[in-house]
Amino acid sequence: MLWSLVVLGGACVCLVGSAGRTATLPRPQLDGSRGQVRARPRREGSGASKLSHGPVFTSCRLPLTPAEHKVLDDNTHETGFNGDDGSYVILTWVGDGTGVVLVLSTISVPINTYLDGGSSRLYRSTNYGKSFLDISHRINNTFIKEEFGVSVGPGSSVILTADTPVVDHPGGIILTSTDAGATFKFIQLPFHLAQPITYHFLNPDYLVALSIDEGLWLSTDFGAKWTKVHDGVHSFSWGAGVNLFFSCTRVDTVEADERGDLVLKRTKDLGDTFTTIHEDIFSFGYIGAFLFFSVMEDPRSPRVMYFSSDQGDTFSRALLPSASTEQFYSILDGDVDMLFMHVDNPGDTFFGTMYTSDDRGILFSKSLERHLFEGHRKSDFTNITSLRGVYLTNKLDEDGRIRSVISFNRGGTWRQLNKPENVDCSEQTKKCNLHIHGEHSRNNQIVPMLALSEPMAIGLVIAHGTVGDSLSSSQHPDVFVSSDGGYNWRGTLRGPHHYSILDSGGLIVAVEAQRKGQVKTIKFSTDEGQCWKSYNFTEQPFFFAGLASEPGTKAMNVSVWGFRPEDDGQPMWVAVTIDFQSVITRECNNLDYEEWLAHSAGGGASERSACVLGVKETYRRLKKQSVCRNGKSFVVSKKQNPCLCTRHDYLCDYGYYRHPNTSECLRQPDAANKTLEMCLTGEEDELLTTGYRKVPSNKCEGGFTPHLAVQTFIRPCGVKPSPRPPAVSVPPGPVFDTPREKLVLILVCAGAGVIVLVAVACALIAVKRVVYRTRTPVYRFSTLQLQEDGNCITPDLESAASSNGTVCHHDSDDDLIQ
Structure with missing residues (x-):
């Protein structure tokens, strides 16, 4: 009997998009995940097509010594779970450094057309998976919902959701634990859950749930008591602090999910009061410090995007192309400083344009054209977390080929990846580069895992790829490793593998992906993939799950x-846990580390070569030749030195564009007329600008400084307040809200005896009508070249990685995000 695995897992945040293409692609059959593994055995479908091998490369293989083999044998532990435990298994880690692993095994049995039954068993390990105890009696052998499973929150909190028939029970049942599953408390809910309970990302006592009758429920005592805070809710999301955002139907609307006719609301006091932020929204999301939502201002018009960087107190329309019903928006990534957004091209093109935002999420700059975004609503966009400012993605070129590109300055510029040092292309290959497989490839079962990087493993990147003119699906994907954040690569393992980073980058482990065969060997490297050793961890091979x-x-x-x-x-079901601390016994000392200048591998000997976003960073990291362990107490240490500013450290303000040869920001001849078309409320504010605005997160000092040699007035639209703006704290110094205060403001600054440079700064912020709540006015600018086309987290506002640790959402303009 042939089996294959569908393994789900990992955390993600996906956000807003639109209706459009619905290409159906097969789900990946093999996958590994850190933190949580979900697995279900399934019968094998069609066989995989034959693949050719790419360019030949060799990598170092070292034999395992008899002593190492014995030590690993003594510290390898195999646990089997009863064969009748079921066909669905979830493994999840609980807490940080607790060593606790929970395994939930369930089997579902249809009772009738409308009702499923079954049984569940729960296992717990307190020694990092070396041994497990059956603790099913602690949950009274309750049948746990297969689709909700185990939900782990901050600290050592755990929630299990029981499967209770809706017709026989007034509400569902959850089992909560605050001690990593050592004990559980049964709680009868006054409602039935429509989706898993959502934790607050900092306080595990704060829980939010959506009921099947579209009620929004809130608990402030870890589920002991629940209060309904609103009806007709479509989706929700935590914001900063205890801000809770949700979309709901209008009071006079019958259809509960009439898209484009929803109302976006906020409560900042846990449901006591509410503020309406905007009406006529299609979808919304929250990531980093940004609230964003798409609006259908007219049923016949395309959707437009609005952003807020102050929790919805004020918001403004983003200067982006609008999206029709056949297009979508997708937030790819974001933090407190900026966002990456994909705007789809019309039609089934499978590509669009990527933009990056300013620090308010309003001014968007074109970052990459023909960005790949395939029909199964998946993007290959990847944040390389092991080095600041590095992002990797794929583009669909005009010749129909997919090619990988990488950015080392947060999307400012993109370039192809260097050819791996130990791989040579054939003479027929015109351009020899490394191309990385992404979500598109995993979705088509070409690779088992995506690119992997970790903030604790500085510079380390592991990925599947092919070498040649473009990304190839006819070649076996091989594993490549970079030690400098993506500048240089090396072929390290032939064929697809599952891999994981341990000991803060001091150890890499890998298991070969066998689509039909069984596994028994694990490979490990202590020098960032340069050399590998192999160890047979079991005598009886098994089908791999993760x-x-x-x-x-x-x-x-x-x-x-x-x-x-x-x-x-x-x-x-089988779990084999291997303790590599037994074979890597020596603790690292100071001699095992080196000082490493990040981004210094980019080429060129100039002082500027290692400057990224205005700063040079020097890290203390483990030498490749050091065979020792970093240990649990290891922390990443770095030194930062600011660089001199250049024009490339600045964006071009609204109404300006960058000259392709001089990098100077020049005034657009027709900007004035196009600006007036952008106005939303009829309020026009004059702004004196130099044409430059510093890139978000840029820390450069001195050097190039924008000056007032060319002074121009432009008229961007004012910021639109929410219907009930809250009280604001005003910073020290004079604040003017009347329309004729420009000269007065300059006189106040100069009359106070301030030196000339400060007087110039005062002139820079002088405006016809000042509307600021922080130290600078908040206005909408754009670096888009308006003389060009004016149509301004899988397709949607759907795939993004949250920086606030909130739960996973898979959503889009088709299925609104939380």
């Missing part, structure tokens, strides 16, 4: 999960 290690990369234990089919057809 690699599991404690989140945070500090652990040196890894669990290989899978199953062995039994004679009766039921899978016997």
